[in-house]
Amino acid sequence: MAVFNFGSINIDHVYSVSHFVQPGETLSSSAYQSILGGKGANQSVALAKAENNIYHVGAIGSSDSAFIEQMEKAGVNCTHIRALSDVASGHAIIQVTPDAENAIILFGGANHCLSDDHIASALAFAKTDDWVLLQNETNAIADIIESSHARGLNIAFNPAPMTASVKSLPLDKLSLLIVNEVEAEQLTGESDVEKIKQSLLANYPSTQFVVTLGKQGAWYVSAEDQHYCPAFKVDAVDTTAAGDTFIGFFLAAYQRKESMPDALKYASAASALAVTKAGAAPSIPNVDEVAAFLQKNN
Numbered sequence: 532m533a534v535f536n537f538g539s540i541n542i543d544h545v546y547s548v549s550h551f552v553q554p555g556e557t558l559s560s561s562a563y564q565s566i567l568g569g570k571g572a573n574q575s576v577a578l579a580k581a582e583n584n585i586y587h588v589g590a591i592g593s594s595d596s597a598f599i600e601q602m603e604k605a606g607v608n609c610t611h612i613r614a615l616s617d618v619a620s621g622h623a624i625i626q627v628t629p630d631a632e633n634a635i636i637l638f639g640g641a642n643h644c645l646s647d648d649h650i651a652s653a654l655a656f657a658k659t660d661d662w663v664l665l666q667n668e669t670n671a672i673a674d675i676i677e678s679s680h681a682r683g684l685n686i687a688f689n690p691a692p693m694t695a696s697v698k699s700l701p702l703d704k705l706s707l708l709i710v711n712e713v714e715a716e717q718l719t720g721e722s723d724v725e726k727i728k729q730s731l732l733a734n735y736p737s738t739q740f741v742v743t744l745g746k747q748g749a750w751y752v753s754a755e756d757q758h759y760c761p762a763f764k765v766d767a768v769d770t771t772a773a774g775d776t777f778i779g780f781f782l783a784a785y786q787r788k789e790s791m792p793d794a795l796k797y798a799s800a801a802s803a804l805a806v807t808k809a810g811a812a813p814s815i816p817n818v819d820e821v822a823a824f825l826q827k828n829n
């Protein structure tokens with residue numbers, strides 16, 4: 532089994548600041564890093580570090596091929612990544628404060644250049660028990676969902692960053708929808724967790740859901756079952772890739788057919804470890820680190 536992740540690849544420009552810059556303010560940063568990021572790339576790296584068979588499908592500016600090499604070193608199959616000479620790579624400007632909060636500005640760039648033939652050529656390699664993973668940082672999301680569903684593939688979608696267009700997507704064709712609390716509120720119009728769960732099930736009865744709540748833990752919800760997992764308590768340094776790490780490790784455990792409580796706990800442990808390190812992809816732990824953390828915190 533494999534995951535085909537149609538996802539963004541960003542270059543993260545990370546600035547350490549005392550507070551988020553205000554309108555009209557010029558603020559000096561105490562540190563700067565240029566590192567691999569993007570929700571798509573982060574989730575692919577997380578799946579690879581969870582020892583899952585992961586193919587990344589995406590695009591990047593040809594001058595930034597070194598970032599593809601970083602993904603390959605992490606264990607991601609990059610056969611379906613295209614380097615484009617006429618467009619800049621997607622990138623993000625990230626402010627990180629001393630209390631590990633972040634503010635992010637995105638530029639889509641090459642991430643919005645997935646073509647019909649690129650999508651079709653990647654899906655041609657997928658088998659019926661494989662998964663397609665999507666986020667909301669690329670183009671052609673509706674087309675990928677429709678094509679994947681027509682092929683009988685499992686589809687997981689993380690609608691981040693959340694936009695109004697998400698509601699017009701064929702969400703009823705998803706196997707799994709993964710949202711954080713803010714995204715869930717925007718999708719359902721509800722703020723109470725129980726009402727959010729009820730709304731999701733009422734609108735998409737055939738879909739499974741994972742709702743992550745940060746320090747409040749995470750829920751798995753389906754028409755047949757529900758499971759809750761509390762969050763692990765750690766000293767956070769940078770929360771940038773926490774959600775992406777959770778998704779990668781959860782989907783890896785799901786594919787291995789682990790029990791749902793174990794899959795949630797496994798993903799929560801990986802996410803907790805990720806926030807104790809700075810950066811996006813570089814903060815994602817490997818399976819040995821997660822196993823040691825779980826043994827220590829059982």
